[in-house]
Amino acid sequence: MQEERKILLGHGSGGELMHQLIKDVFIKHFGNEILNEQTDSAVLQAGSSDIAFTTDSFVIDPLFFPGGNIGKLAVCGTVNDLAVSGAEPLYISVSFIIEEGFPIADLEKITESLAAEAKKAGVLIVTGDTKVVNKGKCDKMFINTAGIGRLSSKNLFISKxxxxxxxxxxxxxxxxxxxxxxxxxxxxxxxxxxxxxxxxxxxxxxxxxxxxxxxxxxxxxxxxxxxxxxxxxxxxxxxxxxxxxxxxxxxxxxxxxxxxxxxxxxxxxxxxxxxxxxxxxxxxxxxxxxxxxxxxxxxxxxxxxxxxxxxxxxxxxxxxxxxxxxxxxxxxxxxxxx
Amino acid sequence: MKYVDEYRKKDLIISLSEKLKTISKKEIALMEVCGGHTMAIHRFGLTSLLPSNIHLISGPGCPVCVSSQHFIDMAMAYSRISGVIITTYGDLIRVPGSSTSLEKERASGSDIRIIYSVLESLEIAKNNPEKNIIFLGIGFETTAPATAAALVQAKKEKINNFYVLSAHKVMPPVMKTLVEEGVKIDGFIAPGHVSAITGTGIYDELASEYGLGVVVTGFEPADLMQAVLMLALQIESGTQRVEVQYQRVVHKDGNTIAQRLIDEVFVHGNDIWRGLGAIPGSGLKIKEDFSSFDAEKHFFVDIPESSEPKGCICGQILRGLKTPLDCRLFAKKCTPSDPVGACMVSGEGTCATYYKYRS
Structure with a gap:
């Protein structure tokens, strides 16, 4: 009997297992010439100029840690994915998935950090979404972001x-x-x-x-x-x-x-x-x-x-x-x- | 960083290497028993600094690697019992059992938690009174005292939902077995942290009965080079004996408190070593006084006869008879991300070390 293959924690660790999974599942079904580059940001043509587009999810535990929290991290992670592609980060989205019972005071702290870091980085948070799930259906809070940046043609090759x-x-x-x-x-x-x-x-x-x-x-x-x-x-x-x-x-x-x-x-x-x-x-x-x-x-x-x-x-x-x-x-x- | 950098100084290591070249022209084979030593030797490229007549052979000192297939299978069977939480050191989680691994069992819904100290298991037990917590006790004299301390604590606090599946082992019997089986070695580089607990007397018999040099050694490159030098000098002068290189940590009597804890909780018994089979007196079994914490006395599971994975030569590697380069699975079918044998799983396993430092 063929053993049923399952997702292991190692599949999310950013190493060899994850790359294999991306190749075997995601690229297999989604594959296109932009995605296949597998860069930090996708490079898209919008009229005569290029834009960089990225997305990221944050599931860090604990939410607060020395040097930051999940909110600050969400901005930094998204901004950096754009910046290392040679783009100038402009706009980001922030979506929250929150576990029932989560303290609003903590949400406020995290949101303040998001805002402060966005200001520091010079990006605007322009859209978002909020979902609340039953207790136990997510670990306190997850955040998903997307980011858009302007990519000058002289920096197009950097991620390649x-x-x-x-x-x-x-x-x-x-x-x-x-x-x-x-x-x-x-x-x-x-x-x-x-x-x-x-x-x-x-x-x-x-x-x-x-x-x-x-x-x-x-x-x-x-x-x-x-x-x-x-x-x-x-x-x-x-x-x-x-x-x-x-x-x-x-x-x-x-x-x-x-x-x-x-x-x-x-x-x-x-x-x-x-x-x-x-x-x-x-x-x-x-x-x-x-x-x-x-x-x-x-x-x-x-x-x-x-x-x-x-x-x-x-x-x-x-x-x-x-x-x-x-x-x-x-x-x-x-x-x-x- | 103190206690690290001074033992990694290039000049010091080179001078030890130069000195070594003048000592002996004899062919000398030394076994480093401990996986930590194997890793340090490869990490710091020490084999390239040794004269060509001195050979280092890796021995059976990685606790994950020597844990029997049966033990892994038992751990997995326990993890499937409803209401059981398995606590384990992280290394064990990817070791392949007969059918799956703990990592895969966890993905299938078993509650398996990685801990860094066995005492965390007691906290988990207190916080989950309706569950049974089974700690997978592996490791040598180094980790056994902590398990013993946890059991003593559990008894004192009357924690009645904490259990240990003990595969703890002790070092000297397996070293003796290898020598008696005819593995050709002239001396042992013995693990410093084991003797920090046991003292150095545990090796006296190897020196007196078998005429082998044993040098209790630290884990930095200068420690290892000095140990090789001490062994070469012993062999050259025919004065094989037990010596301590790791004097900044090891006292000849060891840590007597830890020894008393081990004696209070454990009794020596037969144990199965992967690839080596049963070795009398090599296992630490939980004493009758603590049997209410012994997982094997409380949970009964059917374990099918287990067999070593096909083609895997972990057993011969653990005996120092072969190296990973002799294995046809090595770096092909067996890699750290998809290990076949246990020696590829632990960071201190011989195969994982060879894989990491291959060139």
């Missing part, structure tokens, strides 16, 4: 990763793994004394500043699945290899300590205020300076390079000269036992 060459540098605008570990620390009963804060932030102004000054070849926000998953997708898409240097990876001590204890790899942990930028070597160093002068990029670093060796694979060199292949996250990260 087509101009990448060996020697290009890979830059990140700060420490990795903060969001994932902050949420995990808030959710589980570890009682770690270290305070890890989510990096949740809208990056559109930072990205606009970079794009206004220097050419960028590719950008992506390393959310679920972390930096490793984005780099693997990039390597697969371009056919180049990528080499990264472990000592150059910016990781906060609290995140590093939690990862060491739990057996996690910071490269697989979610970020919500980070962008990976690929640029030519010369431009890369200048972009690094621009990023470092912005409060959202003070700990920016060049973490690796595009190479012709080991095509399609990410190789990490560590401080002791060891090297390893960095895969996409397979399913959920599982904490080790002893």
């Amino acid at each position: 990763a087509k101009n990448i060459n060996a020697g290009d540098v890979i830059i990140i605008n700060g420490t990795i793994g903060d969001h994932g570990m902050a949420v995990m620390n808030a959710r589980e009963s570890f009682n770690f004394k270290t305070r890890v804060e989510s990096d949740c932030a809208s990056l559109n102004h930072l990205i606009a500043e970079v794009l206004g000054k220097y050419p960028v070849k590719f950008m992506r926000d390393p959310t679920r699945g972390g930096v490793a998953t984005v780099l693997n997708e990039l390597a697969a898409k371009t056919g180049f290899g990528i080499e990264i240097s472990e000592p150059d990876l910016p990781v906060n001590n609290g995140v590093r300590a939690m990862c060491e204890l739990l057996g996690f790899d910071p490269l697989h942990i979610a970020n919500e205020g980070k962008v990976l930028i690929v640029a030519g070597t010369k431009e890369g160093f200048k972009i690094l300076e621009v990023l470092k002068n912005n409060e959202l990029g003070m700990k920016s670093a060049i973490i690796g390079r595009v190479v012709t060796d080991h095509p399609g694979k990410i190789v990490l060199r560590n401080e002791t000269g060891g090297r390893r292949i960095v895969d996409s996250l397979a399913g959920d990260q599982l904490p080790r036992i002893c």
